[in-house]
Amino acid sequence: MPGPGFAVIDLETTGLLPSAHERVVEIAIVHADQYGTVTGQWETLVNPQRHVGAEHIHGIRAADLIDAPAFTEIADDVMDLLSGRVIVAHNARFDRGFLTAEFGRISRALPDDAPTLCTMQLARELIPGAGRSLADCCAAFDIALEDAHRAAVDARATAELLGGYIASTGREFWFSHIDRALSVAWPSPASTATTALARWVARGSSAASVPFLQRIAERMPDFSGPAEHVEYVALLDRCLIDRHLSEHESRQLVALAKELGIGRDTAAGLHAQYFDQFAAVAWADGVLSSTEVADLAAVASLLQVPDARLTAALAPPAAPAAHAAATDAPFTPGAFTLAPGDAVVLTGEMSRPRADLEAELVAAGFRVASGISKKVALLVAADPDSLSGKARKAREYGIPVVGEEHLQRLL
Incomplete structure (x- = not known):
């Protein structure tokens, strides 16, 4: 949507340094005219194809990004x-640096002469005495900033800060940058795809908010048999x-149910049988420990077993x-076990030092592997x-x- 004015950008990223292979996980672009009036807004989550980084800062979970486009899919947009x-950002060096790195990964480039303004640097002259953070600068103009560190909000x-x-200043400075922006030669789109201005993967609106049993199709009649039930x-x-149940695991179960011809009612029945057998195993020694009680409650919730x-x-x-024999589950819970010498791999930024x-x-008898192969028994992820x-x-x-x-549990 080329035209006179500004493109205000904000990015959320997995880390601070694009040179350290950190990636963009969210991007928002707000258009403003030559007077600073907002005329349009676009945002999307971005699948970084790596760890999401500081979730406690940007609030984006890996599950939120499963359906998000990779940067290469939105590059033309x-x-x-x-x-x-004119490209505008608060700490423009950071945002432009990440954009440059993302485009560089797909052998494309932002024009070097595309004018860029930094509202953080401009604050030194335009609001002397104020802090340099976006919150401080916005407070100087009584601009609301709620839910910060969401790209669209920032x-x-x-x-609005630009406006x-x-x-509060003469317009010649701003207009001169707009004139320069119009003279910049931008590369042609790499594809003929239509720009999706409304494209937006909203936090909290993913399939992860729907229990996986509800995602299994209702199937009448259901022709699945014992072999399919055991596999499920x-x-x-x-x-x-x-x-x-991670979102990936929920999707695996839904996909397998579809592949095997298992409908929702049959899946619910299998869940109930599995839960009964799970309870029978827990009661096998005649006592329920507090851990087993917590396990039963957790499994019941995940499988939507009635209270x-x-x-x-x-x-x-x-x-x-007799209780154990009365259950007719096609599979006994707890089939997965780790044996001494099994290989375990770690991935992601753990809450404790990786070395610990x-x-x-190793002290518990397991082998720590650095990479994934078919000989690995378990992956532990942050x-x-x-x-x-x-x-x-x-x-x-x-x-x-x-x-x-x-x-x-393992240790």
Whole structure:
């Protein structure tokens, strides 16, 4: 959408240095006219094809990015939205540096002569005495900044800050940059795809917010048989070894149910049978520990087992052996085990030093491997939905991926 005015950008990234292979995970571009009035806004999450980095800062989980486009898929959109405009950002060196790196990975480049303005640097002259953070600068103009570190929020606030700057100064400075921007030659789009200005993968609106059982299609009639049921429950058991269902695991279960011809009602029945057998295994020694109670509650929640069934499972069975025999699950829970000498791989930024975790694994009799092969038994990830190359390869090989917390069970 070339035209006179500004393209205000903000990025959320996996880290601080593009030279250290950090990537963009969210981008927002706000258009403003020559007077600083906002005329349009575009945003999207971006799949970085690696760890998401400081989730506690940007609030973006790996599960949020599974359906997000890779940067190469939105490169034409970004080029089109910047073309003919003055690029503006708060700490423009940071944002432009990341954009340059992202385009460089796909052998494209931002024009070196595309004019760029930094609202953080301009604050030194235009609002002397104020702080340099976006929040400080916005406060000087009474601009609201809520839900900071979301690209769309920060870009919009920066655009409003730009409008405040323009209104409080002579316009010749701004107009001269707009004239320069119009003279810059931008590269032609690499494809003929139509620019998707409304393209937006919203946080919290992904399939992850829908329980996976509801994503399994209703199938009438259901022709699946015992062999299909065993295969489905075997995957279910593998996914539940850490009492957590990542978004990747939920999708695997939904896809397998579709492939095997298992409908939602049949899946719900298999979940109930699995849960009953899970409870029978927990009661095998005649006692429920606090950990087993927590496990039963977690599995019941993940499988959408009715509360009444969970309550019944927590009550001591009249005859444990008979109770176990009465369940007709096609698979016994707990089939996955780790044996001494099994290889374990770690990936992501753990809450504890990687060296400490590796030392504990070795002390417990496991082998720590640096890369994924078919001989690896388990991948431990900082985020079970990790988008790292190790996690992608582990899923391809059918290797379970669990969170860091599950290490305590192993150790």
